[in-house]
Amino acid sequence: MDVVNPATGECVDTYEEHTESEVDAALARAEDAFASWRDRSVRERERLLADAADVLREHEREYAETMTREMGKPISQAISEVQKCAWLCDHYAEHASAYLDADAHPSPPGTTVTTEYEPLGPVLAVMPWNYPFWQVFRFAAPYLTAGNVGLLKHASNVPGCAAAIADVFERAGYPEDVFQTLLIPGDRVERVVADDRVRAATLTGSGPAGRSLASTAGEHLKKTVLELGGSDPFVVLDDADVQTAASVGAWARNQNGGQSCIAAKRFVVADAVYDEFVDALVANAESLTVGDPTSEDTDVGPQASRELLETLHEQVEASVDAGATVETGGEPLDRDGAFYPPTVLTDVPAGCPADTEELFGPVAAVYRVDGEDAAVRKANDTDFGLGASVWTTDTDRGQRVASRIDAGCVYVNELVKSDPRVPFGGVGESGYGRELSEAGIQEFVNRKTVWVADEPDTDVPTE
Known part of the structure; x- marks a missing residue:
């Protein structure tokens, strides 16, 4: 993967694509990491996310310069993007527990009925180059804090940004392999989506890319969230x-x-x-x-x-x-x-x-x-x-x-923006599902009903 600075046309770096065996090994590590990560308390995951926010602020200039070099974002806007990612981490570090707290439901005397929110497993994220940090953190902050593990397939022109984001989580102290990046081209995504170890997928990008991912995921009955184009x-x-x-x-x-x-x-x-x-x-x-x-x-x-x-x-x-x-x-x-x-x-x-x-x-x-x-x-x-x-x-x-x-x-009387406090997503050709806020963190969880009775019900229902 050659990184070409769009402001000069010069190749400034080269990254080696991951081989099929390397991708397979990454999927195996993700599955292993999930087995222990899911058992961490939400409070502990929130603390790690707060640490990630601190890492972003401490190294904001370094990360911003990577964005500017790889995709041409003006440096002041790149710095703002890193700062917005830190704000997003702050938001979920403060509110994830409330968003994931079990919901109580009306039930007969002597019973307690709740909906619990449990993680699904490894989630693949196919992300674009235009907001190379913000788009990734928009998926990673809520989904990791919900107990999933992340696999990032970033756009091929921003591999340095992908590596830098992995660096954020490493510096913040996340367990190894809870977040990994896959350096692969778009034509190899289908195989990863189809792999049994991947439990869900999200994509931000073009309509054709979204349809392709959704088709493959649908064949394997996997949940997807798509944020596609807009006019x-x-x-x-x-x-x-x-x-x-x-x-x-x-x-x-x-x-x-x-x-x-x-x-x-x-x-x-x-x-x-x-x-x-x-x-x-x-x-x-x-x-x-x-x-x-x-x-x-x-x-x-x-x-x-x-x-x-x-x-x-x-x-x-x-x-x-x-x-x-x-x-x-x-x-x-x-x-x-x-x-x-x-x-x-x-x-x-x-x-x-x-x-x-x-x-x-x-x-x-x-x-x-x-x-x-x-x-x-x-x-x-x-x-x-x-x-x-x-x-x-x-x-x-x-x-x-x-x-x-x-x-x-x-x-x-405002320009359109994405804000951690409110759900974000589209309809029609712009995709489906929601990111951010409570709706976003609950997209890739098992909404499990738990019905607890003090005593067995001797009146067997007909259905």
Whole structure:
């Protein structure tokens, strides 16, 4: 696995893939580790997770620089990502016991009925490169604390991040093999999912990858959670604070180089404020600094690879050929590295790539709509359903519109974000299942009913 710095195009490191025998040995070790890890108390697992948070904070610059080198994230955003992972660990270190505490149910006199939450075993996580720490900790923090053990198959362009995350758990004092990383390409995932020692799998990534993993897991009756792509609408109603919406919208589209499933991608704007909003969005997009991701002043770094940039530009060109107008940007920058500028497209015709596909880069598609009902229809005019954002000075109206949008989460007067305190996930082509909060930690557990009677029931039920 060659690590190519997307800001320079230079190969900066090489990692050897794990052989089949090495993967088999890792699965055996995971199974052995689970046998003892599951018996650790939740309190003990919480303490180890709190130690992992301390490790992240102590080494945040080191881990951030690995991200920046491997996938081009601006260093300030990479540091924030490490800090957010530490916050996530803090959250589950404080609340996992409550989330996993047995639930009591109504029962006849002389009986006690509870639901207990028991771990399943080794869980495979197939994770993407765009948030190479956050996506991994989003699975690892809750699932390990619930008593499962983790097997990470990270994206092939960020093997250093995978190794660094394993280092976090080692430094925190986790038992050996509770968390392992598998350096394998995507075409070897199916065999791991099918292995009897793997009890569940989670994937964050593309629709085709999600379907493939879910198909294999389904054949073997294994639980899965999928967080796939998104084409999030950013709805600006006629009573919105336009300047604030445009400022936040430009950042919501362009942070992390626009390479985010929950980035604002389709800007649905009421006719009454459309011209003002487009002018402000363009001005804010043009004010962002594109450049060296190691500089603290950089807002937008390179795309994660030259191939990803080329795919994005092909989508932009096809949309322009179909009739879209480029308000700003629209061409790769003439410099070393995979740099694409913040781009705004208007007059986006139905059926073009900017309208129907996920543009995984700093390209905003803007639509003019006539009124609230039209805005809701356009927001829902997608097969994706991950997140959405609604902008209005009337919060009651915002909540009413939010309830009509088909998505896993809708934020009113906020950009879409994932937060440890609330469930996160999508519907439709954006996947299923939930991460984070109580819902996330309970995804990969056995919800076991335990019925205890003081005395045997002599009245044998009929069924």
